[in-house]
Amino acid sequence: MVKFMKLRNLNFLLLLFFSASIHGQIATNATAAEERRIEQRRQMEERRRQAESYARLRNISERRAILRGNVVNDTFLSSLPKPSKKDRQAIAIAEDILTTYGEFLKQKNTGIFRLHDASGCDEENYVVSVDSACPNAYPGKATAYSFRIKKYQSKIHSDIFLDDSKLHTKGFHALGIISSLGDQSLDNLNLSSDGVKQLSELEPPKKMEDFQRYSKTIAKGVQVGNHIFSNKAQLKSGQTYLLRVIAFKGSYVSRSYKSSAPIVWKNDKRDDVIVVFKAVRENEDKSWSILWKELARKDALKINF
Numbered sequence: 001m002v003k004f005m006k007l008r009n010l011n012f013l014l015l016l017f018f019s020a021s022i023h024g025q026i027a028t029n030a031t032a033a034e035e036r037r038i039e040q041r042r043q044m045e046e047r048r049r050q051a052e053s054y055a056r057l058r059n060i061s062e063r064r065a066i067l068r069g070n071v072v073n074d075t076f077l078s079s080l081p082k083p084s085k086k087d088r089q090a091i092a093i094a095e096d097i098l099t100t101y102g103e104f105l106k107q108k109n110t111g112i113f114r115l116h117d118a119s120g121c122d123e124e125n126y127v128v129s130v131d132s133a134c135p136n137a138y139p140g141k142a143t144a145y146s147f148r149i150k151k152y153q154s155k156i157h158s159d160i161f162l163d164d165s166k167l168h169t170k171g172f173h174a175l176g177i178i179s180s181l182g183d184q185s186l187d188n189l190n191l192s193s194d195g196v197k198q199l200s201e202l203e204p205p206k207k208m209e210d211f212q213r214y215s216k217t218i219a220k221g222v223q224v225g226n227h228i229f230s231n232k233a234q235l236k237s238g239q240t241y242l243l244r245v246i247a248f249k250g251s252y253v254s255r256s257y258k259s260s261a262p263i264v265w266k267n268d269k270r271d272d273v274i275v276v277f278k279a280v281r282e283n284e285d286k287s288w289s290i291l292w293k294e295l296a297r298k299d300a301l302k303i304n305f
């Protein structure tokens with residue numbers, strides 16, 4: 001990158017030199033051919049300036065796409081509206097579910113939450129909809145959840161995101177892997193269980209190139225034994241799912257994003273977690289009641305992005 005910048009500046013200085021030289025010639029004895037060459041060089045320089053301007057705008061747009069509506073742990077969080085009665089009802093768990101799983105929820109590292117479907121609302125918190133069933137007062141309109149910090153998050157900070165009854169796990173510089181385990185009790189699952197064992201033994205990538213390769217492979221889906229591991233899964237009532245999210249810590253070598261990365265990562269817990277969860281019920285508003293249990297947690301590795 002440094003060599004490119006030096007070369008570009010050198011070309012610019014040469015262009016100024018030749019332009020000045022030719023300008024002197026024009027002042028004394030300009031010809032039509034020389035004027036055409038000058039005009040061509042002027043047009044080339046103008047196109048170069050335009051190309052650089054477009055590149056700067058593109059970088060700004062990409063950074064905005066990353067940051068838009070996602071700085072939920074900083075100033076953006078304070079801009080969320082105060083939860084209304086409707087908002088609180090939209091994330092409430094039915095009493096019969098709480099009664100059924102009351103004993104389970106007394107265990108350590110367990111929980112339950114209600115996940116809304118983004119296909120039924122605009123998950124951007126900048127858009128407040130009175131008619132939508134999704135709650136406006138929670139990050140991501142309660143369409144995304146982080147098991148790492150055990151609360152709703154924006155899509156970019158989340159571990160799972162629900163859209164059109166399909167779960168996605170694709171957070172910011174995180175490797176998310178999900179698999180359906182069928183209709184199993186969460187109480188019976190541990191790190192030695194079939195499927196869980198294979199995923200827990202996966203060695204995380206240690207370089208950016210390996211991270212990209214892992215991500216592409218997981219996106220296509222990989223079958224190991226009786227289980228298919230992917231970064232998405234269809235949500236079905238009564239089904240139990242296995243999830244591992246490796247939210248890498250990192251430092252930046254990319255000039256485009258090095259200033260925005262600390263903002264995106266601020267207050268986000270960059271851990272390597274393994275959880276199992278069950279789709280207990282689909283509610284009338286297309287939201288789902290999700291029961292979960294954490295099986296393992298450790299610090300995530302660091303990658304230079």
